[in-house]
Amino acid sequence: MHSDPKPKILAIVGPTASGKSELAVALAKKFRGEIISCDSRQIYKGMDLGTGKVPGKWKIFGIARHPERAKRAEGSLKKAFVYKSVPHHLIDFQNPARQYSAARFQRDAKRAIADILKRGRLPILCGGAMHWIDAVVFGQAIPAVKPDFRLRAKLEKQSADTLYKRLSKLDPVRAANIDKFNKRRLIRALEIVIATGKPVPIFQSSNFQSLNYKPLWIGITRPQADLYKKIDARLKQRLKAGMLKEVAGLRKRGLSWKRLENFGLEYKFVSLYLQKKISRGEMVKQLSYSIKHYSKRQMTWWKRNKEIIWIKPEAKKAIKPTKQFLLNKG
RNA sequence: GCAGGGAUGGUAGAGCGGUCAAUUACACCUGACUGUAAAUCAGGCGCCUUUCGGCUACGUAGGUUCGAAUCCUACUCCCUGCA
Numbered sequence: 168m169h170s171d172p173k174p175k176i177l178a179i180v181g182p183t184a185s186g187k188s189e190l191a192v193a194l195a196k197k198f199r200g201e202i203i204s205c206d207s208r209q210i211y212k213g214m215d216l217g218t219g220k221v222p223g224k225w226k227i228f229g230i231a232r233h234p235e236r237a238k239r240a241e242g243s244l245k246k247a248f249v250y251k252s253v254p255h256h257l258i259d260f261q262n263p264a265r266q267y268s269a270a271r272f273q274r275d276a277k278r279a280i281a282d283i284l285k286r287g288r289l290p291i292l293c294g295g296a297m298h299w300i301d302a303v304v305f306g307q308a309i310p311a312v313k314p315d316f317r318l319r320a321k322l323e324k325q326s327a328d329t330l331y332k333r334l335s336k337l338d339p340v341r342a343a344n345i346d347k348f349n350k351r352r353l354i355r356a357l358e359i360v361i362a363t364g365k366p367v368p369i370f371q372s373s374n375f376q377s378l379n380y381k382p383l384w385i386g387i388t389r390p391q392a393d394l395y396k397k398i399d400a401r402l403k404q405r406l407k408a409g410m411l412k413e414v415a416g417l418r419k420r421g422l423s424w425k426r427l428e429n430f431g432l433e434y435k436f437v438s439l440y441l442q443k444k445i446s447r448g449e450m451v452k453q454l455s456y457s458i459k460h461y462s463k464r465q466m467t468w469w470k471r472n473k474e475i476i477w478i479k480p481e482a483k484k485a486i487k488p489t490k491q492f493l494l495n496k497g
Numbered sequence: 498g499c500a501g502g503g504a505u506g507g508u509a510g511a512g513c514g515g516u517c518a519a520u521u522a523c524a525c526c527u528g529a530c531u532g533u534a535a536a537u538c539a540g541g542c543g544c545c546u547u548u549c550g551g552c553u554a555c556g557u558a559g560g561u562u563c564g565a566a567u568c569c570u571a572c573u574c575c576c577u578g579c580a
């Protein structure tokens with residue numbers, strides 16, 4: 168049977184502070200698109216400054232402006248986070264106290280894409296969460312085993328070596344490929360094996376083929392020295408804009424220091440400072456380092472993806488390839 | 498000026514006669530990534546060499562010793578106490 172051509176989507180990637188959000192908005196306006204934020208921290212309500220969240224507002228938009236029809240229109244969003252009159256999905260919707268995951272994002276994003284397509288608009292994925300974007304675009308199956316926090320706590324107490332030996336016995340195939348020093352991975356692998364009684368399912372190693380979509384990958388590059396300068400400037404500006412207050416506020420609303428520290432970057436080091444575990448100078452220094460490290464990890468990840476068209480930050484550089492991509496039959 | 502203490506690789510900081518090209522941390526470089534992903538984790542990191550190995554190094558200059566980052570002398574600079 169002949170299947171419909173895969174729907175086209177845009178995926179905009181690039182290291183932190185490279186200017187993804189602005190590019191996405193520009194392209195959305197030009198090509199009637201809607202943005203799906205792929206950012207593992209911008210999903211949370213109340214985490215704004217530290218995540219560089221666009222200053223949007225929740226609004227009724229599109230078809231939903233007519234409440235009667237909106238109710239009837241199956242699957243259509245009633246409202247979205249709107250910035251510069253472009254709807255942004257999967258942003259600012261989750262309680263930061265609650266656990267979210269790549270798997271949930273994969274589901275939510277697929278739904279959002281379907282919804283956008285239904286309205287005849289172009290889905291534009293945009294964000295820095297490498298693993299999350301890939302999970303959506305490539306559609307690889309994430310083993311459907313929910314986290315078992317009690318088991319994890321128990322395994323956490325064991326050494327990586329012990330965990331690795333156990334995994335080798337239960338699932339030699341997975342053990343052969345896993346990073347044997349990485350407890351987090353070892354624990355998850357064991358979690359899957361213990362829950363299902365079967366080895367961790369193998370997926371075909373990343374061949375960068377999308378299962379469900381036809382993506383155009385656009386990556387933003389800029390010289391590392393420029394990027395680093397921008398990172399430091401942005402950090403300074405965030406601190407000035409009230410970063411400490413934001414974190415203190417989250418703490419006051421009941422988030423544990425541990426949770427905050429686990430968010431990383433701004434949330435981690437500001438938390439350490441607020442607890443007086445490090446000095447202010449130390450905080451700024453550590454932050455500068457770790458944001459840069461993060462940007463490098465992102466680049467390492469995307470280097471593997473040869474589909475990405477790398478462009479300079481100016482939006483107009485992205486217009487031509489996008490136009491071509493959309494015109495192409497296929 | 499006198500009395501002490503110190504000078505080690507990009508930085509902090511161990512080592513105090515051989516097993517030291519030098520513990521460790523940070524920075525830096527490269528990489529991994531199967532429901533925590535801004536998380537988690539690995540390798541490299543004086544110079545030359547694919548390996549074996551060689552060369553130059555622990556403030557400077559000498560010395561002691563089979564052998565010195567480690568001991569001695571002088572010098573230079575730095576810190577502390579007394580003046």
